[in-house]
Amino acid sequence: MCKTSYYKTIFHLFYNGKNIILPLVILLILTRQTSSQNLVPNGDFENIKSNKCNFSTPQENISDYIYNWYTPTVGSTDMWFSDSLKDKECSQNLSKFGINPRSGNTCIGLYTLSENISNYREYAQIKLTKPLIKGKSYVAKFYVRLYRDYSGASTNNIGISFSKNIVSGDGGNSLPSIITSRKVMINQNSILTNSQDWVEVNGCFTADDSYSYMTLGNFFSDEQTKIEFIDNLTLKQAYYFIDDVSVEEQAFTLPSLNLGKDTTLCNGQKLDLNLQPGNYEVDWQDGNKSNAYVINRAGKYWVTLRQGECTVSDTLNVKVLPPIKLPNDTLLCRGQQIVLNPHYPFELINWSSGSVDSVLIVSESGVYSVKVSSLHCDISDSITIKFEECPGFVPNVFTPNGDGINDRFSIQNNDFNSWKIEIYNRWGNRIYNSNPYKNDWDGGDLPTGLYYYRLFSERFNISIKGWVQILR
Numbered sequence: 001m002c003k004t005s006y007y008k009t010i011f012h013l014f015y016n017g018k019n020i021i022l023p024l025v026i027l028l029i030l031t032r033q034t035s036s037q038n039l040v041p042n043g044d045f046e047n048i049k050s051n052k053c054n055f056s057t058p059q060e061n062i063s064d065y066i067y068n069w070y071t072p073t074v075g076s077t078d079m080w081f082s083d084s085l086k087d088k089e090c091s092q093n094l095s096k097f098g099i100n101p102r103s104g105n106t107c108i109g110l111y112t113l114s115e116n117i118s119n120y121r122e123y124a125q126i127k128l129t130k131p132l133i134k135g136k137s138y139v140a141k142f143y144v145r146l147y148r149d150y151s152g153a154s155t156n157n158i159g160i161s162f163s164k165n166i167v168s169g170d171g172g173n174s175l176p177s178i179i180t181s182r183k184v185m186i187n188q189n190s191i192l193t194n195s196q197d198w199v200e201v202n203g204c205f206t207a208d209d210s211y212s213y214m215t216l217g218n219f220f221s222d223e224q225t226k227i228e229f230i231d232n233l234t235l236k237q238a239y240y241f242i243d244d245v246s247v248e249e250q251a252f253t254l255p256s257l258n259l260g261k262d263t264t265l266c267n268g269q270k271l272d273l274n275l276q277p278g279n280y281e282v283d284w285q286d287g288n289k290s291n292a293y294v295i296n297r298a299g300k301y302w303v304t305l306r307q308g309e310c311t312v313s314d315t316l317n318v319k320v321l322p323p324i325k326l327p328n329d330t331l332l333c334r335g336q337q338i339v340l341n342p343h344y345p346f347e348l349i350n351w352s353s354g355s356v357d358s359v360l361i362v363s364e365s366g367v368y369s370v371k372v373s374s375l376h377c378d379i380s381d382s383i384t385i386k387f388e389e390c391p392g393f394v395p396n397v398f399t400p401n402g403d404g405i406n407d408r409f410s411i412q413n414n415d416f417n418s419w420k421i422e423i424y425n426r427w428g429n430r431i432y433n434s435n436p437y438k439n440d441w442d443g444g445d446l447p448t449g450l451y452y453y454r455l456f457s458e459r460f461n462i463s464i465k466g467w468v469q470i471l472r
Contacts, residue, residue: 043245053090075122107243112218115236123217132207141202142245146195150239159187162211204310259316266377270296333390
């Protein structure tokens with residue numbers, strides 16, 4: 001298409017078309033290669049049929065000008081060249097813009113986004129010199145550079161997809177069949193903003209099938225693509241040069257790494273991860289380089305193994321169940337209640353009484369236990385609760401006149417336990433105390449009046465205060 005009238009042209013095209021020991025088996029198989037061969041024919045775009053002086057029209061294809069490569073959709077991927085001696089007025093001669101391909105004299109350019117047309121994409125496709133071998137490891141790379149003159153935005157999501165057969169666009173839209181049939185092996189996840197230098201996009205992968213075709217471009221929808229707008233151009237679009245594409249088989253197979261499923265440990269339990277020795281670098285999330293790693297805390301853990309340009313990573317999330325804790329053994333007065341609440345955040349709670357409620361109300365003596373239903377370990381605690389008689393009715397008057405009736409300050413149920421008593425006059429002076437109190441205070445020679453008492457027990461940790469009147 002003619003890039004100078006881009007919006008009008010593509011609009012027309014669009015509407016017409018424990019201690020737990022977990023050994024990690026890491027298999028590292030080394031195979032020899034006599035040489036590293038680029039499986040992308042004409043990966044530098046230098047084998048050309050002819051230079052194109054004006055931008056492609058919908059009827060043209062880069063295959064008309066560059067050997068091996070072709071455009072699989074109606075999107076018009078472009079050929080660019082650099083020649084300072086001739087064709088200086090050609091719109092596709094980069095020399096006039098002071099731009100050079102990364103190597104040689106030729107590169108290509110394509111759009112990864114056009115905000116004015118939903119999911120508009122441009123692609124370049126090629127057949128590899130031989131199919132990928134299932135199970136083999138490969139390094140794929142290419143170089144990109146944002147072309148500011150055609151871009152009001154920059155994006156991420158430019159990468160390489162592989163397929164067993166030719167992939168082409170549906171009708172007038174360049175995306176649907178590409179996006180549904182994609183097997184994206186390499187992708188640039190961060191936004192590419194550099195318009196002054198060429199940026200390498202690369203990755204290492206293990207082929208999961210015998211793919212014969214490779215496609216370059218953005219294989220994700222507008223909603224899945226990050227966009228960073230550069231200025232207030234009317235047309236929000238992102239255009240990139242591409243050069244030096246390669247796919248090379250590696251002399252080794254990436255190790256198979258599996259830290260296992262996310263797991264839960266109990267308090268005090270640990271997980272031992274042991275990587276088998278291999279010819280690779282180890283890098284844990286905290287910088288540890290050892291093949292042995294011990295986990296005893298909750299968190300997110302990951303490890304990366306590196307060999308040459310290739311890496312393989314895995315992540316493990318670990319949760320640690322806290323201990324369940326009930327209060328210390330307790331002595332209470334008969335008639336009181338205690339609410340047992342372990343405040344446990346996870347799992348299902350089971351009480352020895354049969355209750356599954358989060359709290360238990362206790363009013364009788366006994367041993368009460370709570371257990372968490374966990375598949376990982378036994379989490380439980382127990383408490384002994386004892387109820388005893390405590391002082392009951394406390395009179396507020398007694399008459400020590402020797403008639404044998406109400407002559408002493410006698411407190412109900414005080415005979416069952418050892419309670420202490422202190423008596424104070426109205427000026428706060430202690431005038432009597434007894435430990436234990438045996439209900440035997442008769443007021444002595446104190447005059448008629450109002451007196452204050454404090455009855456307390458260290459066993460029950462209870463203090464009872466009140467007043468009593470002596471009448472003579």
